[in-house]
Amino acid sequence: MIKTIIFDFGNVFINLDIDGAHKYALEKFQIEYLSEEMLGFNSFYEQGLISTNEFLEFYTKNFKKLSKDNLITTWNFMLKDFPKYRLEFLKELQQSSKYKLILLSNTNALHINYIKEHVPFYEEFKNCFDAFYLSHEINLVKPNQDIFEFVLKENNLEANECFFVDDNKGNIDTAKTLKIKTWHITPKDEDVIDLFKTHKKLF
CATH class of the missing domain: 1.20.1160 (Paired amphipathic helix 2 (pah2 repeat))
Incomplete structure (x- = not known):
């Protein structure tokens, strides 16, 4: 589950x-x-x-x-656009209270500063998560195993009860070794808002 x-x-x-x-x-x-x-x-x-x-x-x-x-x-x-319909999907997911929501991103101060300036709903987005991890703030990066172990430990999570969405195959492969369920999303063909339709057998 x-x-x-x-x-x-x-x-x-x-x-x-x-x-x-x-x-x-x-x-x-x-x-x-x-x-x-x-x-x-x-x-x-x-x-x-x-x-x-x-x-x-x-x-x-x-x-x-x-x-x-x-x-x-x-x-x-x-850094390109952030479609607001994805924020709406996330907000609905948060409001359902069915899942703990965590963001885990390889990023840096310049990128986040740019996003804060150009995405007016950044804080609203951030507030949808129970935990929000940026690599430059925790000094850990994907696909290293230690970043996943850090998230699991910090949040008292069982790996087999977690589902991880990422566009990078290396990151996905590491998560799989820890028995985390995954979705290697293809940005050109797939959209995160279709999460439950694409993986309905798991949810």
């Missing part, structure tokens, strides 16, 4: 353009691929292990033609 639903944020509630953002970044940086060092700094930032200033300084030192504003625009390029 499912008692808790754990949701990812990006490509579940807010739409992302990951491929487009990657292409845009390569064009802006005038490079062919992201170096291991760049990927490392991105990961440190997402885990909250370095500050926004440290993150931006790394890039301004390595790409002197780009200002901090240019870098912030490039970094936030992947």
Whole structure:
């Protein structure tokens, strides 16, 4: 029996353009691929292990033609629209009181600041959850097993009573190893509002 639903944020509630953002970044940086060092700094930032200033300084030192504003625009390029009908679905789910609702997202301070500025109902969205975990605030990231263990322990959850929704296969695979039930959502073809229709056998 499912008692808790754990949701990812990006490509579940807010739409992302990951491929487009990657292409845009390569064009802006005038490079062919992201170096291991760049990927490392991105990961440190997402885990909250370095500050926004440290993150931006790394890039301004390595790409002197780009200002901090240019870098912030490039970094936030992947963030697109947040359809309000998904908020309405979430609010109805919260009001039903049938499930504990948890958000578990790999994200960072710049992305959240952008979302707060551009999504007028962000606080309303956040308040729908019983627990709200952002990677840079808890210093843990998916798909590492420890972030899932942290959520289970913090909320006294049984893994087999949890259902996890994420668009990233690696994250889904880790959750499965812990016996958490999952939905590897495909953003182009599926929508979180169809959760109960798509998985009616579980609910």
